[in-house]
Amino acid sequence: MTTTTSDFTEEKPNQSYIALISKAILASEPKKLLLCDIYQWIMDHYPYFKSKDKNWRNSVRHNLSLNDCFIKAGRSDNGKGHFWAIHPSNFHDFSKGDYHCRRARRRVRRLGAQAPLLPPHPSALFGGHRAACWCCPPQSPTVTYLPTRLYWPWPHLQPHGIFPLVHTPTS
DNA sequence: TACTAAATCAACG
DNA sequence: CGTTGATTTAGTA
Numbered sequence: 001m002t003t004t005t006s007d008f009t010e011e012k013p014n015q016s017y018i019a020l021i022s023k024a025i026l027a028s029e030p031k032k033l034l035l036c037d038i039y040q041w042i043m044d045h046y047p048y049f050k051s052k053d054k055n056w057r058n059s060v061r062h063n064l065s066l067n068d069c070f071i072k073a074g075r076s077d078n079g080k081g082h083f084w085a086i087h088p089s090n091f092h093d094f095s096k097g098d099y100h101c102r103r104a105r106r107r108v109r110r111l112g113a114q115a116p117l118l119p120p121h122p123s124a125l126f127g128g129h130r131a132a133c134w135c136c137p138p139q140s141p142t143v144t145y146l147p148t149r150l151y152w153p154w155p156h157l158q159p160h161g162i163f164p165l166v167h168t169p170t171s
Numbered sequence: 172t173a174c175t176a177a178a179t180c181a182a183c184g
Numbered sequence: 185c186g187t188t189g190a191t192t193t194a195g196t197a
């Protein structure tokens with residue numbers, strides 16, 4: 001049929017940017033995407049964002065940078081920026097459609113407002129290292145922190161499935 | 172009303 | 185591209 005109903009005025013989806021970004025990332029096989037691919041996924045699935053107005057891209061970048069639930073997961077091969085992934089502490093909730101980012105935002109933190117970061121659940125041991133699993137709910141209430149929020153925090157651990165290792169931050 | 176999460180606009184390196 | 189600040193808006197207590 002013709003695409004004469006080219007939806008000039010497609011309504012903006014009532015989903016948060018966190019939800020949109022997360023869906024894009026989770027829809028990918030390695031569960032990580034480059035910024036440009038996040039753009040593309042959102043445009044492919046929500047025609048509203050195909051408009052000339054590209055301010056929404058700023059908001060996407062803003063959310064990636066600001067929210068702890070997004071972490072950088074390595075660099076692309078040819079300098080197209082970072083891969084973006086879901087923080088393990090949020091992976092399970094996000095996978096089930098709960099996109100509420102309860103944990104603190106980077107930089108903009110309020111006293112006592114930072115929720116404790118959940119550890120990976122020790123489902124197995126590999127080479128003396130605790131195995132992390134992004135796909136299973138955390139089960140260990142004993143560990144109380146994650147080393148870092150910006151990068152995949154456990155370079156020696158592989159989540160459930162095929163994930164690349166990520167360099168650790170140097171700070 | 173006050174508080175907060177999210178959205179928006181935008182400067183900067 | 186990625187961070188960050190400032191401001192506004194929407195939802196809720």
